[in-house]
Amino acid sequence: MPGRKAILTLGVLLLTSPLFGVVMAEAIGYHEPLDLVAEELGLSESDVEWTPLRDYTFPGLPDWLGYIVSGALGVLLILLTGYTLRLVVVGRV
Amino acid sequence: MHIPDGYLSVPVAVGSFIASLAFVVTAARRVSLKQGLSVEGISLMTALSAGIFVAQMIAWPIPGGTSLHLVGGALAGIILGPWLGVLSMALVLTVQCLVFHDGGITALGANVLNMGVVAVLIGYSLFRFLGGGRRPLIAGLVAGWLSLLLAGVSCGVELSVSWGSVLPVYVMGLWHALLGSVEGVITGSVIAYLRVKESRLGWS
Numbered sequence: 001m002p003g004r005k006a007i008l009t010l011g012v013l014l015l016t017s018p019l020f021g022v023v024m025a026e027a028i029g030y031h032e033p034l035d036l037v038a039e040e041l042g043l044s045e046s047d048v049e050w051t052p053l054r055d056y057t058f059p060g061l062p063d064w065l066g067y068i069v070s071g072a073l074g075v076l077l078i079l080l081t082g083y084t085l086r087l088v089v090v091g092r093v
Numbered sequence: 094m095h096i097p098d099g100y101l102s103v104p105v106a107v108g109s110f111i112a113s114l115a116f117v118v119t120a121a122r123r124v125s126l127k128q129g130l131s132v133e134g135i136s137l138m139t140a141l142s143a144g145i146f147v148a149q150m151i152a153w154p155i156p157g158g159t160s161l162h163l164v165g166g167a168l169a170g171i172i173l174g175p176w177l178g179v180l181s182m183a184l185v186l187t188v189q190c191l192v193f194h195d196g197g198i199t200a201l202g203a204n205v206l207n208m209g210v211v212a213v214l215i216g217y218s219l220f221r222f223l224g225g226g227r228r229p230l231i232a233g234l235v236a237g238w239l240s241l242l243l244a245g246v247s248c249g250v251e252l253s254v255s256w257g258s259v260l261p262v263y264v265m266g267l268w269h270a271l272l273g274s275v276e277g278v279i280t281g282s283v284i285a286y287l288r289v290k291e292s293r294l295g296w297s
Contacts, residue, residue: 014147017150034095045098075147082135089130
């Protein structure tokens with residue numbers, strides 16, 4: 001599992017992430033090269049939904065806080081997957 | 094570069110899913126059978142995956158143009174090795190897709206292929222080819238840059254094949270040739286920093 005320094009770094013990045021992913025994205029606009037291709041080809045995203053956490057939002061929370069909570073949840077899921085894998089490997093040894 | 098649902102034709106979506114699944118299964122078998130999956134290796138993979146996940150959330154909008162964020166494929170390949178790197182990126186991309194709808198579920202195969210296979214294997218191979226153990230900054234910079242460029246081109250090829258137009262390859266290739274420089278600077282800097290701090294990674 002990550003050490004204390006790594007967790008601290010992750011925490012700082014998570015807390016500052018809404019500045020980039022929400023505040024600046026809303027002020028300036030988020031536009032990837034893929035969006036340029038989609039505009040040129042007239043492609044549109046299909047409406048299939050399978051999660052209430054779409055685009056790192058969290059139901060009932062403002063976007064900036066939802067972004068942080070979603071990020072923390074994502075990190076937790078990855079750490080849990082790693083922990084489970086670790087248990088499997090230790091069990092094998 | 095996360096392709097959403099509806100951007101790929103069915104044959105391309107299915108083909109890229111089969112290809113990426115083959116790489117992920119190969120990676121899992123290589124890691125568990127040939128290299129031996131150690132507890133330390135899992136810990137490093139987990140920490141790096143979490144770091145890449147958060148780093149991808151920090152996207153810089155560029156006024157009048159586009160946005161950029163670290164993809165981290167080259168970083169994963171260089172630090173973890175090619176196969177554990179593929180598994181690390183596959184884990185990040187799967188969580189992003191299934192939990193946060195970042196990338197389409199029908200395009201998950203293509204996204205893993207571009208950012209989890211092409212970026213990782215190109216980044217790792219170039220770093221080794223350029224003697225990254227002796228000059229981690231320069232080798233990491235070039236590996237990071239070309240990994241993103243070729244991942245972008247790979248994405249462009251999938252869109253081009255889907256819709257019979259060469260435009261996606263040009264647009265994705267040109268933009269990622271520019272954006273890749275930032276990926277290169279971050280990759281080279283992180284690797285050079287880690288090289289100084291950590292001598293156990295066996296890059297020589």
